[in-house]
Amino acid sequence: MIWAVEMLTVAKSSVDVNTGNFLMTLTRLVVNVLTSILLFKVGRRPLAHTSAVGVAVVSMVIAIYTSTHKEPSLPPQILFMSYMAFASVGYYVLPFLMASEIYPLQVRGILAGITVFITGLLISGSIKLTPTLLDNLGLTYTMVIFGISSLLGVVYLYFVLPETKGLTLQEIEEYYNKRRPTLVSQRQL
Template identity: 40%
Template sequence: MAQFKENPNSFTISEEEASWIASIVVIPMAPSCLVAGYLINKMPKRLFASLLAMIEIAGWLIIYYNTSLTEILVGRLLTGIASAGGAPIIPQFIGETSHPQLRGFFLTSVLLGLSVGILIIHVLGALFSWKTCIIITVLILFIYLCLIFYLKEPYGWYLRTHDQPAAKKSFSWYRGNSPEAKREIAKLISNQHENTYANYSIKEMTKLFLSRLLLMPLAISATLMITMHFSGNKAIMFYSITILSQTVPLLNQYASTVIVDVIRVGMTLVGAVLIRNFRVRPLLIISGVGSAASHCCFALFIYQSGENQHEVYSILALISLISYIVFSSIGIASLPWVICGEIFPLIVKGIGCGFSTFAYFFSFFLVIKLSPNLFDAFGLAGGFLCFALFTFLGTVILYFILPETKNKTLKEIEEMFRERRSTKF
């Protein structure tokens, strides 16, 4: 956005228009998640993912050849629809195809991929024009389309269509033919009638969607998604150049952004390793408290730097910002996708992931759209104090409702919500 404003094509944009370009991509994301959550149960995931990739390519090409603000907004809308439509697929795909002991690690790769992507784009943005960046993005999407056809369709689709041989073949392709894998797929097939509501009456479907089996996992997953965004995670990503220019004015804005991105990628990888080896509840509590404390320190130091014009406070503020990235990466920023991918029973997984990602993108839009107003009204320090408060409140709520899911099969997690169980350590 900063590069576009500095080097416009044939028209200039105001601050308000720039805000809409940044945030409009999120507007279709929330409803797209709900539609995608429904369609995932109606067509193979690979086919759906391919269609979304084509829509995203079209969106980027419209932006590339834009001649007006309207065309940019239309292109951003299309990329938003495609990005959000794919969001419910990713945790489902990983949840169905990975081993219980590795599931958390692989689900964390969602955030790792996002962090690496942001780092690459920021590096490319510092080296090339925004149009060159679009060309590279489109080429990556074409490679993605080719890779999709190599993968097998996950077993969940075949269970819903009662194709048991194909379900077994798909399961063994991803998980092998060990005795443990054979027992797990046999159990899933024996409970095949529990994996679809295709023959349910309206009354039975209403009872299912209002049951604890869906509502409790949805409350947990949505709370995680909302807490992540209102902790300022995406606001820092989207407005990193603005925030860093006010934090450490002497540093090059683009170089500072790349440094922060490198730290984020590194800590996301560390977070994936920690989730692989430790329980999720302790990680979440440590992450939430540490993130809130980091925001408070950032607010204090940025306020002092404005009052005293002393460089040391700017450096301490930058350290506090990095501290937030470190703490958030081990829990608040990484666990939402982990929990979304494993907490919903197969019968409601599409709907559950759809509503969870709806909460993700709706809160995403609110934070991206309102953050500039928040900073204008309360200053950078006041805005980060608000982030600290939201982070702490979300952590307290999750302490009481988040169960431990580490090393549990999807069937075992499902049983946790059929009966009331304690979520204590």
């Protein structure tokens, strides 16, 4: 979001960049509301995987499109709004939500704080690094890096992210303390 105007300019969006930035912000707001509803209906893993795969695919499509099309057009706006939508489904929401779920009660506050701190550092780092990447590599290769990073995120999420929907905090803690063999709620059994 911070570099939306610059990215839309470089991508040659035919939509006014300030309007485009507003549309991206509106997209994020709408998708965040929908994600809040989906969190009650769908598990965390499907949302995380949808987010990671969607961001990877859209990033690669942006890279291909911007390398082959040089005239101002509408697709860059639509692609960046899609990027924002997919990122808002999981990447922007789930780390904060799950920080309160997966840590044991005794250390939940401190570890959730550390998680938010590290997330803030990573976000700040990417915000600071993006203009350097754009200046030195161009938008195409910057988006390839974003896409590859998101693909690595898909692999990480597949192997590491637990499904905690429908579980109590006690059930999650028992699983991590090896007192419960699976992450399945006793209420569901």
